Amino acid sequence: MEAEAKLVVKRLGLRAVEGRLPPHAPGAVYSGEAHGLAVDLVTYGKCRTTGVDNVGTAGAVLVTAAAAQALEPDLFISAGTAGGFARRGGAVGDVYLCAAFANHDRRIAIPGFDKYGVGRVDTGGAAGVEAVGEAARALGLKQGVVTTGNSLDCLERDMEMIEANGADVKDMEAAAVAWTASWFGVPVLGVKAVTDIVDGDKPSHDEFLENLGAACKALEVAVPRVLEHLAGSESLRLALLEPRGAETGSS
Amino acid sequence: MEAEAKLVVKRLGLRAVEGRLPPHAPGAVYSGEAHGLAVDLVTYGKCRTTGVDNVGTAGAVLVTAAAAQALEPDLFISAGTAGGFARRGGAVGDVYLCAAFANHDRRIAIPGFDKYGVGRVDTGGAAGVEAVGEAARALGLKQGVVTTGNSLDCLERDMEMIEANGADVKDMEAAAVAWTASWFGVPVLGVKAVTDIVDGDKPSHDEFLENLGAACKALEVAVPRVLEHLAGSESLRLALLEPRGAETGSS
Numbered sequence: 001m002e003a004e005a006k007l008v009v010k011r012l013g014l015r016a017v018e019g020r021l022p023p024h025a026p027g028a029v030y031s032g033e034a035h036g037l038a039v040d041l042v043t044y045g046k047c048r049t050t051g052v053d054n055v056g057t058a059g060a061v062l063v064t065a066a067a068a069q070a071l072e073p074d075l076f077i078s079a080g081t082a083g084g085f086a087r088r089g090g091a092v093g094d095v096y097l098c099a100a101f102a103n104h105d106r107r108i109a110i111p112g113f114d115k116y117g118v119g120r121v122d123t124g125g126a127a128g129v130e131a132v133g134e135a136a137r138a139l140g141l142k143q144g145v146v147t148t149g150n151s152l153d154c155l156e157r158d159m160e161m162i163e164a165n166g167a168d169v170k171d172m173e174a175a176a177v178a179w180t181a182s183w184f185g186v187p188v189l190g191v192k193a194v195t196d197i198v199d200g201d202k203p204s205h206d207e208f209l210e211n212l213g214a215a216c217k218a219l220e221v222a223v224p225r226v227l228e229h230l231a232g233s234e235s236l237r238l239a240l241l242e243p244r245g246a247e248t249g250s251s
Numbered sequence: 252m253e254a255e256a257k258l259v260v261k262r263l264g265l266r267a268v269e270g271r272l273p274p275h276a277p278g279a280v281y282s283g284e285a286h287g288l289a290v291d292l293v294t295y296g297k298c299r300t301t302g303v304d305n306v307g308t309a310g311a312v313l314v315t316a317a318a319a320q321a322l323e324p325d326l327f328i329s330a331g332t333a334g335g336f337a338r339r340g341g342a343v344g345d346v347y348l349c350a351a352f353a354n355h356d357r358r359i360a361i362p363g364f365d366k367y368g369v370g371r372v373d374t375g376g377a378a379g380v381e382a383v384g385e386a387a388r389a390l391g392l393k394q395g396v397v398t399t400g401n402s403l404d405c406l407e408r409d410m411e412m413i414e415a416n417g418a419d420v421k422d423m424e425a426a427a428v429a430w431t432a433s434w435f436g437v438p439v440l441g442v443k444a445v446t447d448i449v450d451g452d453k454p455s456h457d458e459f460l461e462n463l464g465a466a467c468k469a470l471e472v473a474v475p476r477v478l479e480h481l482a483g484s485e486s487l488r489l490a491l492l493e494p495r496g497a498e499t500g501s502s
Binding site for chain 2 (some may be wrong): 011022049054055057069076105107110116117150174183
């Protein structure tokens with residue numbers, strides 16, 4: 001969402017650059033440099049019919065594909081807000097680094113398609129998970145699996161899938177970014193700040209709106225620190241970036 | 252799915268053409284001519300990790316965007332199989348023409364975002380609905396609203412959304428095709444053959460597999476007839492194609 005992006009744009013001193021995405025793509029691009037890394041922050045843009053931000057997987061696929069083509073990044077960072085889980089120790093304001101992505105609202109009970117529906121993507125495989133874990137410890141952040149769905153609420157059946165995915169945070173875009181990026185051989189790192197506790201006692205949409213500002217603040221602080229760590233840590237960069245040349249890009 | 256495409260490719264005498272989509276796009280293109288219309292049939296391709304067909308909205312967005320860019324069509328036809336509803340008079344083998352698209356698994360209970368979640372797209376507005384209705388009557392097909400979700404099954408909550416959408420058929424791609432196409436100003440017509448009755452007494456995945464062959468046969472017959480009608484009917488073409496120049500492309 002635009003709200004999630006604004007503070008990071010300001011903190012990193014990025015500038016809006018017109019015309020870097022193809023004309024059909026809904027997103028906006030803010031470019032600059034941070035800790036020696038060239039950074040393009042891309043938003044999902046706004047829906048032309050309803051005027052709200054393009055949340056969810058459709059916008060994520062469309063903008064990720066356009067950004068991969070036009071900006072040719074070495075790494076995508078899917079940064080944003082997410083729901084956390086009390087039973088997994090999550091609290092509002094926590095920031096998670098995520099190298100693993102899955103879906104919880106794609107139920108296809110046909111052998112093969114069931115696995116496709118979950119659509120698990122692990123950036124950098126075991127080495128990626130280990131390096132991201134080290135980065136999280138060094139930065140005082142959490143590490144976890146992010147699970148993606150197109151609804152802000154969480155049905156009982158969604159929760160079963162989320163538990164099966166071993167997920168720590170629930171968002172609406174990350175797995176779609178990871179799947180799309182895999183077609184371009186680009187790895188993805190998730191940076192997710194918790195706005196609401198999914199297995200808590202408040203409705204997600206109330207808690208989400210209440211804590212959106214605080215979570216955006218947490219992202220504003222975390223994203224530049226992740227970039228700094230990424231610039232300085234060869235092991236993290238290697239673990240994340242090596243899959244680029246791999247056959248599938250999603251292992 | 253590939254199974255849905257094969258018979259139509261053969262019936263229309265289309266030929267596989269390499270290199271027409273960008274290298275990252277998963278789909279395949281079969282090209283030819285039918286009733287004086289240049290036709291490109293594009294599949295969603297197969298998942299690199301699981302090897303199954305890229306069903307669902309993520310593949311639909313990715314391939315629709317790639318096809319819109321590379322093939323510059325005047326009209327997309329989202330053809331494929333779908334679930335029908337006994338309470339709306341649906342039966343296995345029925346073929347529906349659809350000018351209206353919505354989603355039933357994107358629940359976002361925040362004002363503005365709720366409407367975005369449903370993501371209603373009407374091709375050609377009232378004129379489109381009327382012209383498609385006339386085409387359906389002329390061809391002995393049904394007309395209806397198609398509702399899209401990423402699951403083959405149907406939860407109680409999905410069914411509530413489906414009823415709110417006034418939907419006649421349930422698929423896994425059409426609304427994503429329509430939303431993506433709207434960014435390129437390209438209208439979409441749905442042609443959907445019923446494989447299973449969602450509000451019937453059999454589990455969708457059993458009935459789906461049982462009737463997939465028969466529904467593909469129905470598509471094989473219907474799609475060329477729709478193309479023939481499209482080629483010969485000025486009012487249908489105008490109603491569908493006029494939105495191309497419109498501001499939103501989705502009204």
